[in-house]
Amino acid sequence: MDIIPEIIRENITNLINKKERTDGRALDEFREIFIETGVIKKAEGSARVKLGNTQLIVGIKPQIGEPFPDTPNMGIIITNSELLPMASPTFEPGPPDERSIELSRVVDRCIRESKMLNLEKLCIVEGSSVWLLFIDLHIIDYDGNLFDAAVLATVAALRNTKLPTTKIEDDEIILDYDNLQPLPLEDTALMCTFAKIGDQMVLDPSLEEEEILTARLSIGMRSDGIICAMQKGGEGPLNIEDIQKAIKITKDKIPQLIEQLDKTTPHR
């Protein structure tokens, strides 16, 4: 945690209570978004996303493995994130800490629960062989709101991913790298994160806003407006009105985000 002087905290809060922000954005405005896909040739899918100055790279690597016994006909996604020490003076090298694990679990939940990825179509042989997709989030520059940037980058990387087609011959799986196919993506879900500062809910908090927030709320939503994931963070409470306001803004913003994603990485 960086230490924010009390006077700056007061400044930002007073400004936000007047519905203004230090960087001139409206309370419900995202920072500039940049999306680039196919940035890592050795990964089957990849994307680099910049949200303001927050920047990350997501790479997707597939493997063939055994399904979980309770879902023998479903593929598996495994999400992992690295808050690299290069991204912030406060990130330390070492195994993932609680912030990193929360990030990867929330991203995983948004992707999984939205059912945007049809996991049944990632089954090769029921009960024995399915596709395992490793989603690796590589955070290289941290300037606030990793959640929304990470979900956006993950969805862009999934849209960019191509797997070899599979055939079964004599009980053996043959991978056909000449015939690649995109992932079975059937919908798009993205995330909007809010910081409660003063008595306002502020979309896409910057680093300094994140450091003074009393509470944080992330909402994952599908294109049809269904809420597929939520995560409350921060030490302070939220009231019901705060949450309803955030959901309303999310409903407005998700179609805009999807439109932006479609421009760089069309869905099929």
Place this chain on the structure above:
Amino acid sequence: MIIIITPDELKRISKPTREDGRAPDEIRPIKIEAGILERADGSSYLELGGNKILVAVYGPREAQIKRLQRPDRAVIRCRYNMAPFSVEERKRPGPDRRSVEISKITAEALRPALILEKFPRSVIDVFIEVLEAEGGTRCAGITAASVALADAGIPMKDMVVACATGKVNGKIVLDLSEEEDKSGEADMPVAILPRNREITLLQSDGNLTEEEFKEALNLAIKGCLKINKIQKEALKKKYGE
């Protein structure tokens, strides 16, 4: 049909070329950019063939770990890390024995260029992220780290620049690709201070005669000097002449 042979092609024809069509003393296409990250004190991005390397520098900053502190100078710490998606088969995140060794020799390769006496009890952290690997990542990391250190404003006597040579199909060649590294007989990464040509990193893996070693070292220095020009251009592009 008339075939016009240009001098370039003549050179190609007369010299036995490598699998990727390069001449023995030719490096892969290279690109360096300085100062591309927001939070880091200094940063750089390097592409060399299929390698993509990102380096961030933090410091000089207070050494949190007491036993690291030196009363008369700063210390340099390096962390070389490969992204899980940087290689064909997904790499498990976190350090392995190879990356720990590379981190150590990288710090030692960079150290002679740095003027650390001005920053007692502090630490300079160099984080090298291999985003995509295609042979020669340790040398690419050192070359990029030196640019990031300059971008961070760390006082330096000179840049440090690295390039590998090796022996492939009985011939000494410069800047081995992943394929050549796998199939070759020897691989020799070298880092130098280009101004006085002192050597700050030397490793060798494979069999070379004394003659071959001399040839390889000379070729490595030649390669380093070429890459040094590109390092300087990257810094000039960021900061002007």
